[in-house]
Amino acid sequence: MKMGKLIVKDKDIVVPGEELAEGMDYLPAEGAFRKDDKVIASYLGLVNINGRLIKIIPLSGRYVAKKGDTIIGEITDINFGGWQVDVGSSYNANLSIKDATSDFINKGSDLTQYYTFGDTIVANITNVIRNKIVDLTMRGPGLKKIPGGRIISIKPSKVPRVIGKQGTMISMIKEKTGCKIIVGQNGRVWISGDGPKQEKLAFDVIKLIEENAHVDGLTDKVKKYLEDIKL
Amino acid sequence: MTYTKRVDNRKFDEPRKMEAKVGVIDRADGSAMFKIGDTIAVAAVYGPRELYPRFLQDSEKGILKCTYDMLSFSVPERKRPGPNRRSVEISLVTEKALLPALDLKNYANTVIDVFIEIIQANAGTRCAGICAASLALADAGLPMKGLVSAISVGKVGDKVVVDLNKEEEDYEDGSTDIPIAMLLPDEKITLLQLDGNIKKEEFLKALEYGKKTCSEIYNVQVKALKDKYKK
Numbered sequence: 001m002k003m004g005k006l007i008v009k010d011k012d013i014v015v016p017g018e019e020l021a022e023g024m025d026y027l028p029a030e031g032a033f034r035k036d037d038k039v040i041a042s043y044l045g046l047v048n049i050n051g052r053l054i055k056i057i058p059l060s061g062r063y064v065a066k067k068g069d070t071i072i073g074e075i076t077d078i079n080f081g082g083w084q085v086d087v088g089s090s091y092n093a094n095l096s097i098k099d100a101t102s103d104f105i106n107k108g109s110d111l112t113q114y115y116t117f118g119d120t121i122v123a124n125i126t127n128v129i130r131n132k133i134v135d136l137t138m139r140g141p142g143l144k145k146i147p148g149g150r151i152i153s154i155k156p157s158k159v160p161r162v163i164g165k166q167g168t169m170i171s172m173i174k175e176k177t178g179c180k181i182i183v184g185q186n187g188r189v190w191i192s193g194d195g196p197k198q199e200k201l202a203f204d205v206i207k208l209i210e211e212n213a214h215v216d217g218l219t220d221k222v223k224k225y226l227e228d229i230k231l
Numbered sequence: 232m233t234y235t236k237r238v239d240n241r242k243f244d245e246p247r248k249m250e251a252k253v254g255v256i257d258r259a260d261g262s263a264m265f266k267i268g269d270t271i272a273v274a275a276v277y278g279p280r281e282l283y284p285r286f287l288q289d290s291e292k293g294i295l296k297c298t299y300d301m302l303s304f305s306v307p308e309r310k311r312p313g314p315n316r317r318s319v320e321i322s323l324v325t326e327k328a329l330l331p332a333l334d335l336k337n338y339a340n341t342v343i344d345v346f347i348e349i350i351q352a353n354a355g356t357r358c359a360g361i362c363a364a365s366l367a368l369a370d371a372g373l374p375m376k377g378l379v380s381a382i383s384v385g386k387v388g389d390k391v392v393v394d395l396n397k398e399e400e401d402y403e404d405g406s407t408d409i410p411i412a413m414l415l416p417d418e419k420i421t422l423l424q425l426d427g428n429i430k431k432e433e434f435l436k437a438l439e440y441g442k443k444t445c446s447e448i449y450n451v452q453v454k455a456l457k458d459k460y461k462k
Binding site: 013015016019031040042043044045058059060062090091130131132 | 260261278279280281332334337338339340341369370371372373374375376377378415416417452453456457460461
């Protein structure tokens with residue numbers, strides 16, 4: 001049998017419909033599909049080749065909920081079973097009464113005394129069914145209602161860069177600006193600092209990281225940027 | 232009388248100058264501008280987001296909704312703002328031209344809104360609109376089988392030509408306008424309309440010209456998408 005041929009390189013940018021590889025040796029993973037004996041890209045993104053598997057990492061688009069992610073959401077609705085939360089994906093997430101707090105909530109009690117419309121919460125995704133039904137939990141360390149501060153949105157694909165390896169980047173920003181920062185996997189970042197000046201600096205730095213996410217040695221660049229600006 | 236030389240000195244199978252730009256609207260999930268000659272179209276994509284009223288939802292796949300509109304200053308004589316018979320028809324054919332490219336089975340109960348605005352019109356607006364919309368959909372990170380490219384071909388006097396401008400469309404001896412949209416790289420026709428009279432041989436020749444020009448447009452589109460992320 002003839003060996004398959006790879007047409008693209010690792011980390012190439014591909015567009016929908018672009019041919020990635022020829023032959024049955026290569027297997028389409030997330031973001032790719034097979035047509036005849038070819039592997040075709042299905043959305044705009046970066047190629048990731050792992051052995052025989054070809055995967056596309058999306059560069060744009062809405063957040064896709066994943067089990068285990070910690071996200072920042074906003075309460076949009078309250079119904080019998082719990083709360084509806086906007087997490088920035090295509091569908092609203094559900095936060096049920098039993099996962100909402102460690103307190104016991106009486107059946108039929110007024111749920112607004114726990115979380116009300118417009119409240120911002122940090123929650124964990126416990127279950128995702130066919131990318132449509134998303135369940136949240138608020139039981140766990142660091143999962144809470146967050147008061148005050150400001151929320152900024154970045155692209156979900158850039159979140160790992162903002163956090164850095166083992167959280168180096170984000171802890172550096174926290175240290176230099178003195179702000180409290182929470183980064184949600186859905187691309188929402190909560191910033192709360194001593195004053196608007198510090199918050200603005202944290203905002204600028206996070207936007208800088210988002211714009212230069214592909215640059216090598218970003219940590220040093222950001223460090224320099226933070227040192228140059230004196231508060 | 233025969234049509235020997237085109238009004239803007241182009242060859243008979245030469246389209247006007249094309250330009251494409253992706254990501255022109257920050258607040259949209261995906262956006263693009265497509266310019267061909269003096270015709271400029273801007274498209275914005277919002278979604279996938281949950282569709283209301285609920286009876287319009289499809290629980291098996293997502294729905295595409297296109298809105299085509301010409302701005303009042305886009306034509307020499309002021310166009311009355313708002314939808315009219317013509318724009319409703321073009322919205323519908325655009326939707327049908329784009330749908331074969333999209334794969335919406337993972338987006339049940341949602342809608343993808345596409346808004347196409349013609350900011351300057353000089354013939355071929357529906358084709359420019361389709362090109363811009365297909366770029367905007369790809370920019371929104373949606374799974375697609377390929378990109379849709381569109382061009383109008385036709386007959387002016389007794390000659391088969393590509394990409395008619397307004398002057399040629401209003402040619403005194405009569406002209407025929409055939410908008411074609413193609414899903415590339417599959418080379419499948421998704422839109423074909425005809426306004427005027429044409430012989431079979433001439434039609435086949437026009438179709439051939441159309442296919443050739445669509446692949447030229449496809450290259451412009453691919454370049455525009457890749458340029459957004461290339462640094």
